[in-house]
Amino acid sequence: MNAVAHPDARPDLYRPGVGLVLVSTWQVGTPERQRATVDAIAGAWKSRDWPDAGLLSYSVYLGTDGDTLLHYSQWTGEEAYQGFLRTLRDDRNAEIDAAVPGIVRAGIHRYAPPYRSAVLSEESAAAVPASVAFAEVEFDGPDSARQRAWVDDVCAALDESAGTRPAHGGIAAHFHLSTDGARVLDYVEWESLRAQEEWQGADASADAWARVRRFPGLSGSLARRCTPALSLHAGV
Known part of the structure; x- marks a missing residue:
């Protein structure tokens, strides 16, 4: 083949x-x-x-x-x-x-294959991505329950902030848990780089996002636009 x-x-x-x-x-x-x-x-x-x-x-x-x-x-x-x-x-x-x-x-x-995914915008859900973000977060040690809990908090924050911080041009976020239990990869698809930049530049001060940023045990993060x-x- x-x-x-x-x-x-x-x-x-x-x-x-x-x-x-x-x-x-x-x-x-x-x-x-x-x-x-x-x-x-x-x-x-x-x-x-x-x-x-x-x-x-x-x-x-x-x-x-x-x-x-x-x-x-x-x-x-x-x-x-x-x-x-x-x-x-x-x-x-x-x-x-x-x-x-x-x-x-x-x-x-x-x-591992994606633990869960979140649709960012229903109007863009079927679009072909022209931009992808690879966002990785690392924890201070292996803990599979903590990995899942962080992802669940992110998905809750997306739902809670949809009215005030809509992800126009966003397709979906796909959350992967590392096999060593110490990190999460968020593979995020966008219709365009501009749509991704606009969403990232919008206000993210809601309590739900504060919980994500202050999640216990987070030791680092890195995001790459591609x-x-x-x-x-x-x-x-």
């Missing part, structure tokens, strides 16, 4: 069979190198057989900072990913590195 590109560069976040989601960051330096790296990734993957039935999709996003690439891949489980590492990753990365030398691979985190660039899956 060969790699096939999804036409809207978007993975199916609720695809059946997903047991593990991997999210990693590459730093490449400039917008020109971002695009060149995406082209190199597409070439390296499309010129080879799809690696394994255990890899369900692989998607790449351009950071609006002009430096980073975010990678989101869906696997049946850890065993499938480890098999890919042992046998098939190096030749793909070697081809990519030859095309764009000096890529810094800055880390990888493991998540543009979908490439989404691959196995073809026939």
